Amino acid sequence: MTAKPKTAPAPAATWTRKDLVSIRDLSPEELTLVLDTAAAFKQVSAREIKKVPSLRGKTLINFFVEPSTRTRTSFELAAFRLSADVVNISASTSSLSKGETLKDTARNLQALHADVIVLRHSSAGAPLFLAERLESSVINAGDGAHEHPTQALLDVFTIRERLGHVAGLHVAIIGDILFSRVARSDIFALLKLGANVTLVGPSTLVPREFEKLGVRVTHDIDSILPEVDVVNLLRIQHERQRKEYFPSLGEYTAFFGLTRERAARLKPDALIMHPGPVNRGVEIDSEIADSPRSVILDQVTNGLAVRMAVLYLCAGANHTSSN
Amino acid sequence: MLLLRNGRIIDPANKRDEIADLAITDGRISSSLPPGEPFDEIDCSGLVIAPGLIDLHVHFREPGQSAKETIATGARAAAAGGFTSVVCMPNTSPPVDNPSVVTWIREKAEREACVNVFTTGAITKEIAGEELAPIGSMFRAGIVALTDDGHCVQNHELMRRALEYARMFQLPILDHCQDYGLVGKGVMHEGYWSTILGLPGWPSAGEEMIVMRNILLAGLCETPIHCQHLSSAGSVRLLRDARARGVQISAEVCPHHIALTDESLQGYDTNFKMNPPLRAQSDVDALIQGIADGVITILASDHAPHCAYEKEVEFDMAPFGIVGLETELGLFLDLLVHKHKAIDLPRLIAMLTIEPARLLRLDRGTLSPGVPADVTLIDPDLEWTVDASTFQSRSTNTPFNGRPLKGRAVRTIVAGKSVWSLQDSPNSSVAAAASAL
């Protein structure tokens, strides 16, 4: 009896989007493609000459209406390593402060033949707004409380790199979920890749409504620590807008902070993650932030690789559609 | 002299629903035409002859915001929607909080409007919710109701005094029910979709809190209050219970709150951003049920024109509201009468004629002999598609462009003169500055 020939491997997913606006839009195959591409680009930063010519001659504009040094620097470096030209615009230097609308500012940028616009904005939906109206590629670097796609991508990349896979893992996201774009993007990415997600935090900041997305919600951090494979801590702030949501940072830390005692109850190879910047002593004990299980710095390195991959995929070829 | 021949006359005030002719003499309804005089005739076979429709919630933006709409263009939009009388909200620039602005509007309307334009006055000075506006003087200047629409008096004591003071003049109070604390910066219904989209939510309780406030004050002051643009199931439940106990509270519903849900906001299209917001399917169902069992007695549009450049911005920053006069009747016919069969045609017409007329004590909304001949001819089965480029309104901010509807006004008659008819309206776009939706 002759053996049946093995079927040829499935064709790899292709990327046809000119923009990256949300994780929620992506298929699991597209997500995996970004991660695989990022793995290749991670190697570039280990070379003597950390540059490839993939985006040579292309112009990237970091348009940060909401300020951020870390994310902007990461995108800037990613663009440089792809040989693109970079310009940084922040809200105070832009005409937005003089009353020009976002749409007009963006169209002016396009008139300068900007190939990529990386947008961080405090209004949810702003990157989609631009992506629909511009021929330039639009990359969402964070829009209000909606999404922060590259953060989620680097988070799942880090998990995959350290633990070998994402499917079947139990991931806890801890902190202010309600106002967090990182939490939303992470939830979508983790669920698409087959992980189980538990959200933890004060009931005012982690409403049960989130359960409709397919995640668990608990307000008792101690009950889940021994079960989880990954702990992702979100930065907690007690600014003016949050004062009605919880009484003080001290109370937050007592009930939800990753203290030394709590960290000791984690599985030995559980990962400790944080999108940064870290509030030492608040959401995480200072020593724990520097411990071997903490992959916070890996996240930064991987963020650069992920952003190179995203820029390569969206702007490397001439995609025209938004989906 | 005009004879409307052979139409289905639906005049709820006079409990009339029959095929007959309607005579109009010297601009008034008459029981018959004087014999021997020449007259014009309109064949109304297959059409409904209704009293001129009344929309008691529109924004005509004058004085001060005429880029969005003027009294003249707003009136034309009303006529194109089949409305012969409209009631304007006072949140203009400056607001209608003193008699001279009232007079300005009335005189402008007299000169330029092709339909009857009634005006409301603000409850509080500058619509700031702190001190009573000169209600008596505004009454003398001709307002038909009081409202802080766009805003809501948060101070319950002040609202109580406003109700008691307005009672002297028998001025109805219309309230935009919104509790600022609960609503906060909300821009869409607080629910599953606001969670996914990361937009601040406007919980139903924010409306219900004030509906409850109004029910209590209506009881306390023994004066009627009318709740504008109801949007939530909870509000309907509160209303049903209060009305059953005999409280003098009424409410209106706008077409978008029964045509759309918060799911439409996925694309962050600001043409779906309204106040109060589009809510969940369960709210839509409750509103339709409330209309069907008579808890909700009035229908309106909340026609809120905005320039394209004002709406085409980030979602958080866009103004709330959509135009509605030219799609209102079509949507209500299509959804309430045809699709959901919640009410029959005579009841629909009553909710747009005699019900608002009674609330505001307007001498309109009937076809009784002797009243001014405001008449709307309706083809209840006409299938058409909404085309914003043909709107008479200066603005085209609508989520309904391209939507197929069944039922439409085909002619609008004010004081015996035809001010709009479907067959004579131009098909080309009117507004110069409209950009693609």
Add this chain to the structure above:
Amino acid sequence: MNPTEPKPPSPPAPDAVLVLDAQAIDRALRRIAHEIVERNPDPAGICIVGIPSRGIEVSRRIAAHIEAIEHVRPELGVIDVSMHRDDLRIRPKLPMVVASHLPPDIADLTLILTDDVLFSGRTVRSAMDSIASFGRPRRIQLAALIDRGHRELPIRADYVGKNLPTSPTQRVYVRFQAIDHVPDSVWMDKQ
């Protein structure tokens, strides 16, 4: 049917003609291995660098043959070329990127770039460009299983398995057991 006789491979396209079978491929690669060893006597001084995707299989085989001859296995590497392509703008689809691996210090090494088919030469140019961002190797040589002519750049192979005259529009197909799960074979479209 004799169960030990290998099944004849089936053509990848209806009009394709078999150019090299498994035996011929193996002989060619063995000969290339001998030539490499002849020109580079010290096996520690070379690194066989495969160009994805099929060049990797070629490099693996050549390294195995060298090991059989010299009893020392030479270093293996991979060099991604897609990040350095000069035609990204024209291609409708983005090529898949792969992580590159080269020994940490290539300054004293002779890198032997390996690919299955040498055609326009642009892939090899991209590979050399990519290598430049790792450092400056002592020498770069080029081995190709098939040289089908029609160079668009001044590039030539140091080691060639078979010269195959083709017209520019004829397609050449290379199949490897390890990748394609069919017997090793090289085909080309009929004229």
